[in-house]
Each structure stands twice: as C-alpha cells, then as structure tokens.
Amino acid sequence: MSGEAYEILALLMRYVFALIGALIVFRSFIWLRKDARAYRKEMKTLPDAGLVGEIVDLDTGKAQPLPREGVIGSARECDIRVKGDGVLRRHARFEFTEGKGLKIIPARRGLTLLNGVEMRGPGYALHGTQLGIGVHALRVRLFAGLNVPTPVAYPEPDSILDAVDEEIPWTNITVDNSYYLPEERSADAVPFGGQTQDYDGQYDDDGQMTWQYAYSLEDLRQEQAARQWIDAQQDEEEPEPPKRRRRRNRRE
C-alpha cells in the first residue's frame, strides 16, 4: 500500500479505534452494573449467605449472625458483640473449618468457657456447644448441611446434678461437644423459662420452640449450681504441687 493511502486510512481508523474503545468501556460499565445488580438480587434470595449459623445469647435470647470467621468481644468492630463484665474488647477469635466445626481461639487474658470448660488454647465448637464469654452464656448454632461432625447426643439426664454424680463431663478438655445435647425436649417445656424473648420466628404452631437445643434459664441455673458444686469439691481436695498441676493441664 502506498504511503499516502496508508496515511489516509490510518487517520480514518483513529476514529474507529476510539469508537470501539468507547464501546468496550460502555459495555464493560453495563456489565459491571448488571453483575452488581444480579449479585445483590441473589443475596436477597440468600439472606444467610456467607454465614455458617448464629450465636444466641442465652440470657437475652438475642441471636447474632455467625460469619465464617471473626472476633467476639465488646468492641464495636467485633463480628459478635457482647457487652458485660469480664468481656474483653477482643475476647476470642473464631473461624469455621470444614469438617471440624467452629474453631475458637481465646485471647490470653479473659475467661472463655467451652461447654463449661475453661479454654487454655484453641478448641472446636459444634452445633449446640455452649460458650462462656465473661458473664455471658452463648449457644453456637450451625446450619444444617455444613460439613461438620455430628455431635454425639447423650440421653438427657433428669437433672444436671444427677449427671454430675455419675460423671463430670465438663472436666473433659477435649471439646467434642459430647455433653448434654438433648435430642428432644418435653412437650411442656417453656422456652427460656417462659420469659418474653426477642428471638422470634422459632416457634411452631403449638407455641413450642422449634429450636430443640435451646437451654432454658432454669437449665442454666442448674448448670451454674452444678459448676459451683464441682468447684467446692475441688477446693476441698488437697492442692497438688504446682509443677504437676501444670503438666496435667498441658496433657489435658
């Protein structure tokens, strides 16, 4: 092609290139917007997207959505926010692990209980596990369909104190959630001790709470009494030498 002809063609093509470029940008912008809109729409149909369950405050009955990972504490930026005595600003971290459950990593300071056992390192919570954060008792609820081990369901004892006489399950540090997961609650059980709760939408037609693993406040009181009894029993025992105790804790 001659130089002049090429020059004319190249000068004309400048506009074509700019036009195609502008078209690509416009189409990309539309694509970006459409995708954002489609995602928002999809999220509306999946209100639990990105969540693995919820954490219920057993004192108030309020439920907070549980993301895959985050922090429990009293600070505003925490994913699960609980306020009260003994709750640190960043009390514990948690992350959901496929096939294992919700890993709880407590802060060095502060008291964190997993099914009534003080946590000295990371532990796993399953569906129904009770967490103690400061003065708060929280219940972990994980969605059905998640890949986590099924908690071993023990028959519900007549009372916790009876169970304590036979065995003291909460001294078992390996947290497998094996303690006290009632399969069924009696028909006349009143959720949360009959108190008015914010936890709505969880009752069936007969007014029975559909969430079968909820503890009533009475259960909690019994559990606290049992724990106090165990503490009293332990205090009566002769204290072990510090080194030996430390070793035993580590082994546990």
Add this chain to the structure above:
Amino acid sequence: MSEKKTKRAHEPGRNTLLAMMVFFFLAFFLLALKDGQWQSFALSVVVPAIIYIGTAGISHLFPSDRLLLSLTNFLCALGVLVLYRLSPSRGMTQAFNYGIGVGCMMLCAMMVRYIRSWKWLTALIMVGSIGLLALPLVFGRETNGAKNWFYIGGYSVQPSEIVKLALLVCVSYLLSQRKVFLSLLFAGACLLMLMLQKDLGTALLYFGVTFILLYTATGSVPLMIGGVAGGAAAAVLGYQMFAHVKKRVAIWLNPWADSEGAGYQIVQSLIAIVNGGAWGVGLGLGNAQVIPEYYNDFIFSVILHEFGLVFGLVVLCMYLFIIIRGVMIARRCRTVFHALLATGCASLIALQTFVIIGGNIKLIPLTGVTLPFISYGGTSMLCSLCVIGLLQGVASRNKAGVKEDRELAMAGGDAR
C-alpha cells in the same frame, strides 16, 4: 436449538469480547497493510484468537471472573500491539511473555482456589522473599541509579517485582491472623532492602500497599497516623540521601530547565502527548521512538501519541474497572485473608498505574515502575498477570461460596 442460541446471546460480555477482537484484528491488519509482513497478518488473527481463548476458554475451564479476564486481555494485547508497532522484535517477545503470563495467572488462581492453609507456605515465602531481594545487592548491576536487577543465563530478573506478590500474600495472611507486628516487620524488611537497592519507586508501591492493607485490616487511626508520619520521614530521608531522587524532583518541578539533558525524557513525553491531541496521529504514523524508554516507562505517552487522548481515557477507564472489580471481589469474600488479598491486588494495580501515568504526564515525579500489563518486560508482565491470577482465585472462591449458600438454602438452611 433456539434455546441454545438464546443462552449464547445472553452469555455475559459476549459483545464486549467481540468488540475487543474486532479492535485488534483491525489494528494488526492496518499495520500489516503498512509493512506487508506476514507476521503482522498472522498477528491480526492470532491476537484476537488469544483474547477469545484467554477470556471465554479460561472461564469455561475454571470458574473465573470474565470481566476481569477480558479487560486484562485487552490491556495485554494493547501492549503487544504498541510494542510491535514500534519494535517488532520486542512485540513478539512481549506476545511470548503474555502467553507465559496467562499460564502463571492460572497457576496463581488455582493456588488461591485450592490451598486451604497458608501458614507454612507464608513462612517459606517470607524467608524466600528476603533472600531474593538480597540477590541484586550481591550480583546486581546499577541501572538508572537503582541496583534492582540481576542476570541469569542472559535473562534479566527484577526480584522486587516477584516479591510484590509475596508481600501481598504474606501481609494479607499475617493481618488476617491479627499478627500486625510480624506483618509490619516483614514489610519493613522488604522496604529496607529496596532502600539499599535505591529502588524507591517500588518501595513507594510496597509502602502504599502495606499501608492500605493495614488500614483495611485494623481500621486503627493511630497506626495510620504513625504510617503517614513514617512515610513522610522516609520520603524526606530518601530525598536527602539519594542524589538521583533530588535530580528527579528537580526535573519534575522544571523539566524545561535542562530539556536537552536530564529533562529530555519528560519533555519528549509531553511533546508526544500534545502532538497526539484528542484523536492521536494515527497508528503507525507517529514518531514516539524519540522518547527514551518509550517501550517501558513511557508507553502510556506512546499510546496517547498514536491513539489520542480519547483512547487514553478509554485505557484509564479499563484500569479503573479492573480496580473497581477487585474491590467488588474483596467485598464479596467470605474470609478475611481473601478479602485482604483482593484489596491488596486492587490497590497494587491502582497505585502502580497512578505512579507511572502520573510520572508520564508530569503530575508527580517520575519513578521507574512499569505500567501493568502494557509495559515491555517479562517479569513485569508475569507479575501483573499473577496479581490478576490471585484476584481470579479469590473470585472463584467467592463463586464457590455462593454455590454452597445456594445448596444450604435448598437443603433447608436452618438449624438441625
């Protein structure tokens, strides 16, 4: 049959992809008409085909983000086009780098998609990165005031480009584990090595990315104030310590004072941009080779010269869309690590683009960083595509997460 047709017609971005392919077919065909070379004719078919395979093919093989893929492929192909027009040998090398880069991108995407625990890998990467950054100090040669290259078997390698990826992964992981001090220690060690190499442009990028990640992860205002104060102190110190930094600032303030000497680069760049005007001088009609480093630092000036200001804005919009897309991917993440990784990738591309384009148009002092996806250079191209690979991996995990949520919703989704 008709259903299949409808499905195809509604495939997202089909028309955009078609427009990109037409653009490069016309551009390479125009160059082929000028030089009559068979390579140009071949490229007019091969480059659109690569764009199609690189976008539609990959998204069929791997659940990835098509928009991000198509925009990245457009910018990479634009780099090949501009380099081929100015220097055919460099253009062919860049096309080769582009092909290798697509492979690396897929590798990075798969790593992010399938690696579950980054704990030990991060520790390994951290040690490796410091070792890699030390290599130019021992074996490197000083170029343009910086000693940030070393040579292996005739190939030049810039470790600071590779360590960019390591910085993204390690700082994101450490911050997601709330190990703020360790992440600052690692970033600080990398910055120190770069200061020793006198590679201040890359150091600026490292600092910026770490700063953004730190703010995203902690939201701590005192930490940010400390970071800004530290950055300002380092900038003043760098200015006082390094002669070439002083020189670059002086050139930036008044390039015309020494337009035939130190300011020649920036003056030629500004002249080329002005000559291009709104619509450019026309593909193949420009004379952008007069700009020193036209294929590397000043490639955006070349684009403005030959394609014009309007097309320059189109390129800027594409970078902007890539960054917005990165932020969107970060917002959709299920885990803190992936959210931070995506934020880091988007901020790295944003900072790098701003620093080099700002330098080209005399908005800020010129630093020796490359324009992502377009500038000539194997390491730069590979690393830019790897950053996109990391983003693709995160996007793929997000898609898997949504799929899982859908399945959970179908399964009942409530408590057992």
